[in-house]
Amino acid sequence: MALVSTKEILEKADKGGYAVGAFNINNMETVIAIIDGAVELNSPVIVEVSEGAIRYMGIKMAVGMVKSLAEEVPIPVALHLDHGKRWDTVIDAIENGFTSVMIDASDKPYNDNVEITKKVVDVAHKAGVSVEAELGRLPGSEDELSVEEREAFLVDPEQAESFVAQTGIDFLAPAIGTSHGAFKFKGESKLDFERLKLVKEKTQIPLVLHGASSVNENLIETAIKYGIELQGARGLSDDILRRAVREGINKVNTDTDLRIAFTAGIRKILLEDSRVFDPRKILGPARDFMKEVVKERIEVLGSVNK
Ligand code: PH4
Ligand code: ZN
Helix, strand or coil: CCCCCHHHHHHHHHHCCCCEEEEEEECCHHHHHHHHHHHHHCCCEEEEHHHHHHHHCCCCHHHHHHHHHHHHCCCEEEECCCCCCCHHHHHHHHHCCCCEEEEECCCCHHHHHHHHHHHHHHHHHCCCCCCEEEEECCCCCCCCCCCCHHHCCCCCHHHHHHHHHHHHHCCCEECCCCCCCEEEECCCCCCCHHHHHHHHHHHCCCCCCCCCCCHHHHHHHHHCCCCCCCCCCCCCCCHHHHHHHHEEEEEEEEEEHHHHHHHHHHHHHHCCCCCCCCCHHHHHHHHHHHHHHHHHHHHCCCCCCC
16 A cells, blocks of 8 residues: 555554554665565554665665555555754655654754754644654763763653644654663663653653664574674563553664664575575575564564554
């Protein structure tokens, strides 16, 4: 079917108490893995493209791949701009048929974040495109921060309420303790659920969890087996993710798990058979590894048959 509104998908998830996976693409193999995985579980899915991915493959290529594959399948597929930082990219995404955009001005002072976000909402809504914004900040996975410093990055629930009212955004990504990348936690994974609960109560809109990759034991074991250095990597456990969904998260971003699976798949085949040089034989298994990640995530998020 044609691309479906992200807002429609997420408001349904919010009412139904589940979350929808938002998976980042960087090439054709990822697009196929994501959409095939979602089709096998009859689940809605959000395909997202970052500014870096747009620089890598071009916006027309990204849109072309996602749209044409979405049209062939019976599940709802949405196309989202992830971490839009530049005004031009956001406008480009709106003009090229994305169903939602994220404007990420979370590193700016609060009033500037409000002003920039509101400007994007005005333009996007006129075009029927929904908008995600972020409050609080996700520390880089390598940032060495004290507990107090980490705390200062988290969303303020009162501010979240005013932010949503002032900007008119459709979805909010509140910083509640995750970070991007493979090294999210030193010990057990933990999130600030009290804060999440308050944000949901005060905003009453679909919430988004960034930096949500599982980096689970199986993935690390496979990666290390084929020579990726990932010792000490740690992501979000399935239990923590399920609880986040119960407390109001409706969109869950995953990129790192796909990157690890992709690289492990490629390294496996190249290590096992030095006669292989057909790209399809190298990238095919990588695609299959990523599809498994997509399916595992969809099961945890509760969007099977939705
Ligand atoms: N994202 C992915 C960000 C990818 O510039 P870039 O292409 O490297 O950006 O928004 C996530 O929240 C992914 O979280 P993860 O690292 O836990 O998968
Ligand atoms: Zn993110």
